[in-house]
Amino acid sequence: MRTPVMLGVLAALVFVSGPARTATGEVRGGTIRIGMDADMTTMDPHRSTAAVDRQVYNNLYGKLVDIDAKFGIVPQLAQSWEIRNGGLTYVFKLRKGVKFHDGSDFTAEIVKWNFDRMRDPALASPRRSEIAPVKEVRVVDAATVEVTLTAPFSPFLSVLTDRAGMMVSRAAVEKYGEDYARNPVGTGPFRFVEWVKDDHLTLKRFDGYWDASLPHLDEIVYRPVPDHSVRFAAMRTGQIDVMHQIAPKDVAAARAERGLKVSEIASLWWQAIHLNNQVPPFNVKAVRQAIWYAVDRAVIQRVVYYGQGAPAWGPFPPSMWAQDREFTDWKRDVARAKAKLAEGGMPNGFSFAVKGWNQPTHVQELQIVQAQLKEIGVDMKIELLEFGKLLADLNSHTFVALRIGWSGRPDPDGNAHVFLHSKGGLNRVRYSNPKMDELLDQARAESDIGKRKALYVQVTRLAAEDAPYAWLHHDAEIKVWADHVKGFEHISDGMLRMKGVWIETR
Amino acid sequence: MDGASLTAIALRQFRRSHVGRVGAALVATFLGLTALAPLLAPYDPVATDFTTVLAPPSWTHPFGTDDIGRDILSRVIHGSRVSLEAGLFTVAVALVVGLPLGLAAGFVGGRVDDLIMRAVEVILSFPTLVLALGITAILGPKLIHALFAIGVVFVPHFARLIRGQVLAVKENDFVAAATALGATDLRVVVLHVLPNCIAPLLVQSSFSISFAILTEAALSFLGLGTQPPTPSWGIMLSTARGYLEQAPWLGAFPGLAIFLTVLGFNLLGDGIRDALDPRLTL
Numbered sequence: 205m206r207t208p209v210m211l212g213v214l215a216a217l218v219f220v221s222g223p224a225r226t227a228t229g230e231v232r233g234g235t236i237r238i239g240m241d242a243d244m245t246t247m248d249p250h251r252s253t254a255a256v257d258r259q260v261y262n263n264l265y266g267k268l269v270d271i272d273a274k275f276g277i278v279p280q281l282a283q284s285w286e287i288r289n290g291g292l293t294y295v296f297k298l299r300k301g302v303k304f305h306d307g308s309d310f311t312a313e314i315v316k317w318n319f320d321r322m323r324d325p326a327l328a329s330p331r332r333s334e335i336a337p338v339k340e341v342r343v344v345d346a347a348t349v350e351v352t353l354t355a356p357f358s359p360f361l362s363v364l365t366d367r368a369g370m371m372v373s374r375a376a377v378e379k380y381g382e383d384y385a386r387n388p389v390g391t392g393p394f395r396f397v398e399w400v401k402d403d404h405l406t407l408k409r410f411d412g413y414w415d416a417s418l419p420h421l422d423e424i425v426y427r428p429v430p431d432h433s434v435r436f437a438a439m440r441t442g443q444i445d446v447m448h449q450i451a452p453k454d455v456a457a458a459r460a461e462r463g464l465k466v467s468e469i470a471s472l473w474w475q476a477i478h479l480n481n482q483v484p485p486f487n488v489k490a491v492r493q494a495i496w497y498a499v500d501r502a503v504i505q506r507v508v509y510y511g512q513g514a515p516a517w518g519p520f521p522p523s524m525w526a527q528d529r530e531f532t533d534w535k536r537d538v539a540r541a542k543a544k545l546a547e548g549g550m551p552n553g554f555s556f557a558v559k560g561w562n563q564p565t566h567v568q569e570l571q572i573v574q575a576q577l578k579e580i581g582v583d584m585k586i587e588l589l590e591f592g593k594l595l596a597d598l599n600s601h602t603f604v605a606l607r608i609g610w611s612g613r614p615d616p617d618g619n620a621h622v623f624l625h626s627k628g629g630l631n632r633v634r635y636s637n638p639k640m641d642e643l644l645d646q647a648r649a650e651s652d653i654g655k656r657k658a659l660y661v662q663v664t665r666l667a668a669e670d671a672p673y674a675w676l677h678h679d680a681e682i683k684v685w686a687d688h689v690k691g692f693e694h695i696s697d698g699m700l701r702m703k704g705v706w707i708e709t710r
Numbered sequence: 711m712d713g714a715s716l717t718a719i720a721l722r723q724f725r726r727s728h729v730g731r732v733g734a735a736l737v738a739t740f741l742g743l744t745a746l747a748p749l750l751a752p753y754d755p756v757a758t759d760f761t762t763v764l765a766p767p768s769w770t771h772p773f774g775t776d777d778i779g780r781d782i783l784s785r786v787i788h789g790s791r792v793s794l795e796a797g798l799f800t801v802a803v804a805l806v807v808g809l810p811l812g813l814a815a816g817f818v819g820g821r822v823d824d825l826i827m828r829a830v831e832v833i834l835s836f837p838t839l840v841l842a843l844g845i846t847a848i849l850g851p852k853l854i855h856a857l858f859a860i861g862v863v864f865v866p867h868f869a870r871l872i873r874g875q876v877l878a879v880k881e882n883d884f885v886a887a888a889t890a891l892g893a894t895d896l897r898v899v900v901l902h903v904l905p906n907c908i909a910p911l912l913v914q915s916s917f918s919i920s921f922a923i924l925t926e927a928a929l930s931f932l933g934l935g936t937q938p939p940t941p942s943w944g945i946m947l948s949t950a951r952g953y954l955e956q957a958p959w960l961g962a963f964p965g966l967a968i969f970l971t972v973l974g975f976n977l978l979g980d981g982i983r984d985a986l987d988p989r990l991t992l
Contacts, residue, residue, distance in 0.1 A: 433952055451952065503760045507778060562933035564952045568777050571938050575758040575778070588851060588933045 226417065230691060234707035235423040238700060239435045239444035243402050243428035247388035249370040250322050250329045255611045258367065259448065262699045263407055263424060265390035266414075267369035268296060268315070269361055271614050273695050275525075277361045281310065281371060281391065291356030291651055298347045302414045304373040305395035312343040317374050319351070331368040333629045335360075356649045358656065362615035393419040393703040402428060413703075420691070420706035432564070439464065439684055445707075446692075446700065447684040451565060452509045458684050467694045470523035471681030472612025474516050474619065476673040477558060477573070480604050482634040485556060490548030492671040497541035498580045499573055501534060504676055508569045512680040518664040519610075519619040521678035523696045525653065526616035526660035533668055534675075541580045553581025558605040559597055562588035569676065570607060598632050606632075609679070614697055616660055617648045624667060635672035723985035730981015736974025743790040751784035756939040764957045774959035777949055785941035786963050792942040793971060796857055796926035797919035803861025804868045804918065805911075811865070812872025817880060817899055827873070830866040838863050842925060846934040853926075853942075856935040860925045864918050871914055875907040882906075909986040916979030920972040927968055943968050 224232045238259075245254040249261050268282040282296040302310035319341040322331040337357040342350045353360065363369070376389035388396045391414070394407035405426040409419055427444060429435040432451040439447040440461055450458060459466045479486040479495065486492050501515035517534035520527040545551055560570050570586050577584045584605075589597070597603050610630075612619050622628040625644045626636035643666065647659040667673070681698045688708045693701065724730050743750065752772075759779035767774045773782035815826040833841065845859035846852075879885065880903060888898050923943075929935035930944030938945065943964040950961030 433954075453952065453956065457955070507760050507763050564949065567938060567949070571778050572758065572760070574939060575756075586938050588937065 226420075230420050230706040231709055232420050232706070233422050234709070235425060236421055236446065236689065236702065236705065236707060237425045237427060237444045238446045238448060239429045239438055240426050241428075241432075241435070241449040242430055244399065244405055244426070246385040247396065247399065248385040249367040249372065250318075250327065250331050251385065252367060253330050259700050260405060260407070260426060261367065261370055261390075262392075263394045263702045264388060264392045264396055265370040265372070266302065266310070266392050267366075267371065268364045269369060271362070271365045271695065271697065273693065275362075275614050275696070277365065280369075285361070291358065291649075292353050294351045294353070294360065295344070296349045296351070298349065299414060300347055302391050303412045304375070304389050304391050305410055305412075306373050306376050306389045307412075308373055308375040308389075310371060310391050311346050312349045313346075314371060314374055315349045316341045316343050318371050321372075321377070322368060334363050334366075334368045356651065358651045359613075359615035359617040359648055362613065362618070365614060394421075394424055397423075404428075415703075419703040421702060424702055439686075442686070445686045445689050448698075448700065450682050450684055452512050452680075455510060455512060455682060463687050464684055465687060465689075466682065466684050467692075468512065468680050468682045469694055470521055470696055471513070471679050471698060472521055472523060472614065472619065472696055473513075473609055473679040473681075474519055474521060474612065474675055475569075475609040475677045475679065476516065476607070476675040478598070478603070478606045478608065478633045478673055479671070480601065480606075480633055481636075481672050482601075483604060485548070485550065485554050486604065488548045489670060490544045491550060491554075492674075493669075494541045494544035494548060494580065494582070495577070495674045496534075496668070496671040497537045497544060498577050498582065499674055499676065500536040500576050501676055502536070503576075504569055504572055507572060508565060509677060509679070512682070514678045516675035516678045518667050518675055519623060520616050520660060520664065521612065521619075523678075523681075524616050524619070526657055528661045528664040531661075531664060531668070536576070538579060545580060545582070553583065555583040555585065556604050557585040557587050558607055559587050559589055559594060559603050560607040561591050561594050563591075566607060573676075601632055601634065612697070616656075617644075620644060620660070620663055620667075621648060624663065624672070633672050635670065637666065637670055640666055640670070720985045724981050727981045727984050729977050730984065733974050733977025733979070733981050736970055737978050740790055740794070740971050740974060743787055744794045747787050747791055751781075751787040753781035753784040755784045755788040755941045756780065764953070764960075766957070767959055773963045774957065776946070776960055777953065777957075780939075782946070782959065782963055785946060786943070786967050789941040789943045789946060789964060789967065790971070792853065792930075792936055792940065793923045793926065793968075795853075796860070797922045797975070799854075799857045800861040800864060800922040800925075801915050801918050803858060804864030805915070807861075808865040808868030809872055809911075812869040813876055813899055813904070815869065816873035816876025817895070817903065823873070826869065830869050833862070834866040834870075839925065839928060842929060843932070843934065846929060851934045851937060853930075853936045853940070856926060856929045857922075859929075860922050863925070864922070867918070868911075868914065871910055872907055875910055876903055879903050879906045909982075912986070913979050913983045916975050916982060920975035920979075923968065923972055923975070 240256055242256045244257050244260055246252050246257060249265055266281045268280060269277050270280045272278050281299055281302060283299045284297045286295045298312060304310060319338060321327060322329045322335060337353040337355055338351060339354045340352045344350050371391060373389035376387065377384050380387045386399060393410055393413045395410040397406040397408050399405040407424040409422050429438055435447060436450060436454045438444045455466060458464050479492050481487060505511060505513060505515050514522050517531055545553060558570060560566050567588065574584045574586060594608065598606055598608060621644045622630040624635060624640055625631065626641050643659055643663050647656050650656045681696055683694055685692060689705060690708050691704045691706050757780065762775050763779045764777060765771055765775040771781050773786060776782055811826050815823040841863050842859040845862060846856050849855035885898060885902055888902050926935055927944030930942045931948040936942035936945050946964035947961055953960045
């Protein structure tokens with residue numbers, strides 16, 4: 205007797221809970237599983253130093269502004285802004301009625317508190333140097349904030365599209381203290397649920413998101429799968445829906461696989477061998493130049509990267525307006541490399557050790573460089589380390605040469621100033637040239653793009669002349685996702701912004 | 711039983727063992743490869759050719775080429791040298807350290823025995839590969855460090871084996887006789903006890919060589935052993951791991967080389983053990 209009733213209830217449930225489509229055709233609901241190349245390190249954006257963390261933050265946190273596919277600055281928590289006093293003052297009009305996941309309000313007061321938190325020396329925030337030009341943050345009214353800079357700093361808005369612009373809940377920081385990093389509260393489209401180290405991190409839809417039509421998904425699960433081959437296998441067998449970071453050699457297979465989509469655009473990355481400018485033999489400019497001319501970037505692009513990406517002759521990738529596309533002095537020239545060796549007082553070559561990450565693509569690339577240097581009589585020994593040790597050696601200047609990459613920033617300043625300025629925070633090679641400092645400082649103070657470009661062309665040429673780094677390659681930004689994943693907008697910064705993404709159910 | 715010497719009997723026993731003969735043949739092939747590597751290898755094992763990357767096996771490259779265009783056949787042949795070094799060096803380390811320790815523990819006994827055996831047990835309580843990993847992580851990723859680490863890992867096995875042998879041998883009348891005739895302890899140990907421990911040592915060494923080859927491959931696979939571009943079977947496998955589908959020849963040949971060499975030393979060890987086992991003598 206009960207069965208017909210139950211069936212009726214079930215039918216009603218199916219009718220009610222069946223895929224709900226929005227007017228524009230997106231489907232609400234579902235879980236998306238993302239395969240990551242590493243586990244997250246912290247959920248506090250003001251303390252994070254790992255690129256992988258930003259992938260989660262972009263869904264968990266709201267930030268003052270964001271970038272679009274053309275590097276244009278678009279509103280997020282700040283609905284509009286005005287730049288006054290020749291670039292010294294930024295006035296942000298905030299979006300009203302925005303709530304944090306814990307129910308607290310997002311206000312001008314909170315923005316000021318966030319800036320103060322990042323600038324507090326006690327927190328030792330990596331953001332502190334990014335927003336170093338900030339002199340004062342003033343609350344004008346509940347929805348207006350005025351930021352004053354010590355000097356014009358044209359990358360400022362661009363800096364706020366990353367972690368420095370992410371707003372954390374004051375109530376949550378005060379409640380959890382040191383444990384905030386594992387109990388994050390933002391204003392993003394998804395709220396934090398749980399993080400099981402080295403296994404998964406889960407976010408759920410935030411029903412109080414300021415844009416009531418978003419997000420479409422119910423849940424995001426991030427899974428760290430460090431091994432490229434294993435991650436790709438998980439993608440092919442449907443254990444994950446989106447894959448972050450694919451090995452260059454697997455791209456063709458991914459394209460050929462039914463049910464997978466591959467998107468390839470120019471990234472913000474550069475890869476380079478860092479040459480320690482303060483210790484022999486690379487304290488001699490001619491010797492660094494010998495390396496510059498001895499490496500064959502075209503071969504590296506073809507063999508290691510399967511033709512993806514582009515050869516690198518400086519810190520600016522092809523995705524940036526700052527790249528000097530007329531520059532040609534990066535091609536291999538063995539005779540010139542040998543002449544430079546002689547000029548540097550080492551006509552018979554020399555021997556040195558390069559430190560690198562024990563990761564297949566890097567090992568392959570280093571062995572190619574090794575073979576190319578051998579042709580000019582330079583014996584490069586390869587010392588492979590795990591990533592943590594490599595970073596530690598880089599940061600403590602414990603290297604003669606070290607191969608590592610930079611994930612890049614939307615503004616060219618973020619790809620060059622920290623590495624090439626004598627006071628740059630990541631200038632681990634201890635390169636110093638007053639002319640370079642002047643150019644970089646001028647470029648960040650200039651607001652006219654045409655003039656900035658002219659300055660960055662000079663930066664590129666001077667960096668090639670001084671050769672503090674042997675730039676090798678700009679990676680392609682490649683994402684792989686399953687056919688049923690819709691609505692993903694691929695931007696050069698490679699961030700997986702999931703608020704507009706939905707899953708097609710069949 | 712005829713009047714043949716013990717050695718002759720052992721040799722005859724060994725020749726009768728199929729297992730031992732196969733093992734000896736494999737080991738002989740391996741030793742031949744290491745000795746004649748520069749003559750046998752068709753190419754320089756580190757020479758790259760960026761125009762033929764990941765080429766499948768062909769007449770010009772019988773085993774194909776790797777991810778930066780090196781000839782795999784030449785690398786497998788030269789890789790045998792790293793494996794031989796690994797086997798011999800580690801067994802030498804284990805013998806140099808483990809033999810005196812085992813002799814002292816077994817012969818002197820008492821507190822010396824306690825001290826040595828407890829130390830040995832501490833080392834034994836670590837999983838082999840983890841201990842080797844730890845040692846190379848501290849000393850730095852170099853082949854010689856990896857080999858030293860494997861050698862240290864073997865020390866307990868040799869020390870315990872010798873100690874056991876010594877304990878059995880020293881109860882024999884000929885030891886008592888030698889002591890009674892006024893021989894010093896050192897003379898007794900070296901001339902009377904040690905020779906009677908050789909047989910199990912040979913067997914243990916043979917097995918250890920094969921285990922050392924495997925461990926070197928494992929450490930190199932993890933990036934802690936041989937450093938590029940030196941050809942080592944472990945490193946070749948490590949590279950091959952990413953190309954199992956695209957270019958299976960990258961892993962197949964070094965894998966086969968490891969398999970045959972390890973099998974060879976194991977069978978050889980079995981053969982020697984059978985030949986020297988008095989209970990099997992006719």
